[in-house]
Amino acid sequence: MVSHMHRGTTGTLEPEPPRNGPQRWLILGGGYCGMSLVDRLLAMGHEVVVSHRLGTDWHTIHQKTLSPQQKTQLQVVVFDDEQGIHPDLNRLGPFTVVLSTIPPGQGGVDPVQEGLGDALRQADAPWVAYLSTSGVYGNLQGGWADESLPLRSTIPRTRHRIGCEGAWRSSGLKPLILRLPGIYGPGRSPFLRLRQGRARLIHKPGQVFSRIHVDDVVGAVLWCQRHGYRDTVVNVCDTLPCPSSELLSLAAHLLGCPLPPYERYQDAEVTMGPMAQSFWQENRRVSNKRLLSWGYKLCHPTYREGLVATLAEEQGEGFNPMHRRADGLLAG
């Protein structure tokens, strides 16, 4: 049964190893990564409390068929610091794990540290983690970024992120900070952009991007928690940074569709929004040596395997682009 399988350290489906009883996870931010992790945890038999903001269409996006058993495992709460709505962690806990996927809020503060910091210290979960971004390393002109580098991004959004990382580090919670580059996977892929005619083949000489498949965000979180890595930082990325045109070429080939017209970056730049421009302003290769030295084996070591798997899942029966696993089961 799929629900009793997991993608093992070799990237293949293996029977789920026995656990020391169910764990209780608090996942702050049930977005793309958060809900992919929720699916996996429910399939493993764990209990999960997951948060979203007030007024977002969370239930529409993540509506799915949960088995009666899974319904008893999942509790959905609203956490919205801007509206002053904070879940009562005393009532919801105790937790084995707390993971925040929430980006910097308005004004650049960390919504979780700001609104729930004291409650989290009281909850005293054995393992705490925070999803950050490898953007904190700034522009390295294509050089490699490992965890020992100083954080020198000059982009305001990322300066905020550096501040949020600082708030987590000094929180007393001893979190593991996982730094992620661009996240892709089913429902967030170049195939959708190609099909919708939104993909752009932009070339900037020497420019590369790092990336990570969402399965490996989930896999790395589980691996690091299982092995007790905490109070430090780790990059979570694949092993092949490359130009975005390379990735798009493979995606078009797999889809059997033509590539969009070639654009020089200097021509394309003026048509981009500030967020997209900021991505192209920085150029670095993110190193995963530390993660691999901890024994983690990537499900998708490069974008090549990742794209093949993504397309297979997007073409699978019941795939909902709003939520990758509309059937609530975990393929791996």
Ligand SMILES: NC(=O)c1ccc[n+]([C@@H]2O[C@H](COP(=O)([O-])OP(=O)(O)OC[C@H]3O[C@@H](n4cnc5c(N)ncnc54)[C@H](OP(=O)(O)O)[C@@H]3O)[C@@H](O)[C@H]2O)c1
């Ligand atoms: N996307 C990328 O390529 C990328 C790359 C590197 C790092 N990251 C970072 O990695 C983390 C996970 O990424 P993701 O793609 O899974 O993010 P996502 O899909 O945007 O999910 C973010 C979650 O945080 C919640 N949230 C956002 N702002 C909040 C606030 N002020 N207060 C309370 N909740 C808030 C959202 O609530 P709703 O469900 O109500 O919207 C959502 O559940 C994020 O911090 C992201 O910035 C992303």
